[in-house]
Amino acid sequence: MENNTNNNLDNNKDINSQKDPDKKVNKETPKKWQWREFFIGVVLTSLVAFGTFLGFYYLPSLSNGSTSQGEDSGTLVAPNENDNAETKHLSEEAINQLNTIYNTLYNNYVEKIDEDALVKGALSGMTSATNDPYTEYLDETQTQSLTETTDSEFEGIGATLSQDGGKIIIIAPIKETPADKAGLQANDQITAVDGNPVDGKALTEVVQEIRGKKGTDVVITIKRGSQTQDYTITRDSIPVTTVTANIDEQDKSIGYIQITNFARPTAEELETTIKDLREQGAKRFVIDLRQNPGGLLDQAIAISNMFVPDDKTIVEIESRSHDKQSYKASEALGEFKVTEPTVALIDGGSASASEIVAGAINQSGEVPLVGSNSFGKGTVQNVLDLTDKTELKFTIAKWLTPDGSWIHKKGIKPEYVVERPSYASLLVVSPDEDIAYKKENEKVLNLNQVLAALNYDVEPSIRFDDATKAAIEAFQRDSNLNVTGTLDDDTAAQMTIKLRDKIKENDTQLDKARSVLEELGSK
CATH class of the missing domain: 2.30.42.10 (PDZ domain)
Known part of the structure; x- marks a missing residue:
């Protein structure tokens, strides 16, 4: 079965800008069970106010197993094989066991126990039995936390x-x-x-x-x-800025575009950005999806559509019965196309929706991928509202790349594998009582490695010795700081800034993207 998501994408409520998500209840759904129909993050974790952007894909009401898009145009509907499924009830034996354990613990446990905690523990245990980290029972506090991801105040x-x-x-x-x-x-x-x-x-x-x-x-x-x-x-x-761009400093014909997540305006922002870069002389593009944890599915599809020829597959959704729906590029998704040579950057922080884009533009749009293996999140979740201000979050389907690959826990491997410099993974240094003269520990080792990365004469040792002290003094002199030979706040802050600058200046993955664009331009 094939469906094209149509172009009315604004029906999707953006969790980054709307305080109240769309909630639509199927008329035949019992009032005690309501499906919440908005896109949220894969792991319920935004430490900003807006979701984790890793791949709860925006799904319409599935209580009747609907697979049509109808007025929820722009949404992705997972095939549901339970169209005529009967309600499954616990057996009398199972109910008796639950009651026995509940009453035994409530009446005989060594300390007084909260009855609600027992019930919530049983519900959580049921979801834990799936061994799926993306399937969870959310209590009232956790549900409120999830609801807060829809706020515009981050x-x-x-x-x-x-x-x-x-x-x-x-x-x-x-x-x-x-x-x-x-x-x-x-x-x-x-x-x-x-x-x-x-x-x-x-x-x-x-x-x-x-x-x-x-x-x-x-x-x-x-x-x-x-x-x-x-x-x-x-x-x-936390400001929501999803697309940033500039003309590349080394090659003025390259437009560098970074997409940090997929929110409601991202596709529109990207189209505007590319047009602006073209006016500035860009003839080629680097799309940076590194550290992009995902976001709204309709935006991922709309962005993929810019790079994928019409009628070619963007993503497939597979139910547990292995029924598949294929979503293809089309004029209905947008007429704007990028035909210039383009390279995309990915890494271990590229997840879910960004992996959908990477897979689509690579396999169907022939856009080369540069960097390191992506995160590997290939499942689809939905959220069910319960009656007591709690929710059930559960996995309902898989998504597949255009060639039919399931990248879950595997990620996408780029054609051009390029690792970052080893110092890019060093910990930021900060003052600590364990980082002192003659101390030996892992924190001192990290300090020595940072100093070495900044070209100071010190061995990568766990010992804070005379060489470490001398290197700190040299760094302090070079940075116009008070020379003490100790790691104070100002010294640590300057080390952090200079290390980050060095990492940025030595972006091996971006360098490779530039060279790949050169190769594409010569063909």
Whole structure:
């Protein structure tokens, strides 16, 4: 079965700009069960106010298994094989077991136990039995947290998270947010929030702990490789800027475009941006999808449509019965096309909707991919409103690239694999009592590696020795700082700035994209 999403994309409510999401209830749906029909993030984790942008794809009411698009034009409907499914009830034996455990714990547990907590624990256990990190029972607090992702007032640190095997992992910091400025990176593991370990906690619990009012601080403990470090981050309002661009400094014929996430205006912004770059002389483009954790599906499809010839596949959705729907490029999605030579950049922070774009423009649009393997999130979720201000989030389908590949937990491998310099993954240095003369530890090792990356004469050692002290003194002199040989706040801040500048100036992946564009231009 094939469907083309039509061009009325504005029916999708943007979680970045609308305080009230569209909620439509199928008339035949019992009032106790309502399907919420807006696009949210893959892991419910926006540490800003707006979702995690990793791939809950905006789905219409599925209570009757509808596969038509009707007035919800622009939405993606997953095939539903349960059109005529009968309601499944627990057996009498199962109900008796649940009642027995409930009453036993409520009446006999060593401490008084909250009955609601028992019920919520049972519901959470049911979703946990799926072994799917994207299927969860959300209690009232977690549901409210999710609802807040629809607000237009974004306050947080600006990062997106995932839960992988019990670990809380940063998918990507959002550009120019507190998380980004603090130096958090894709694949960093959060081990504690304000000193409280996150082990055993649900992802939504961790998100709730990290969120907070603008101007307040939160301490995030990060593990990167074998090293662990605390980051004190001041929460802020997070601006939603999805497309930024400039004429490349090295080659004025290249328009460099970075897409940070997929929100409601992104496709329109991209079209305007490309037109502006053309007027500035751009003849070729680099589309940077690195650290882009995803977003609204209709925007991903509309953007893919710009690079994919009409009638070619953008994405396929597959139900558990293996029925597939194919969504193809068409004039109905937009007449604007990019025919200039184009290269796209991806990395481990490119996830879900950005992977849909990468797969579509590469496989159907013949746009080369440069960088490193993408995140690998290939499932579709929906959210069901329950009666008590709680929700059920559950996986309902897979999405496939145009060639039929399921990239879940695999990611997309670019044709041109280019790794970043080793110093790009170093932890940001910060004053710490463990970073002192004659100390030996992993934090000192990171400091020595940062100094070495900045071309100071020091070995990558775990020991803070005379060479480390001399290197700090040299750095302080070069930076017009007070020369103390110790890592104070000003010294650490300047090291962070200079390391980030060096990483930006030595963007090996962007360099490769430029050379690939040269090759395309010569053909």
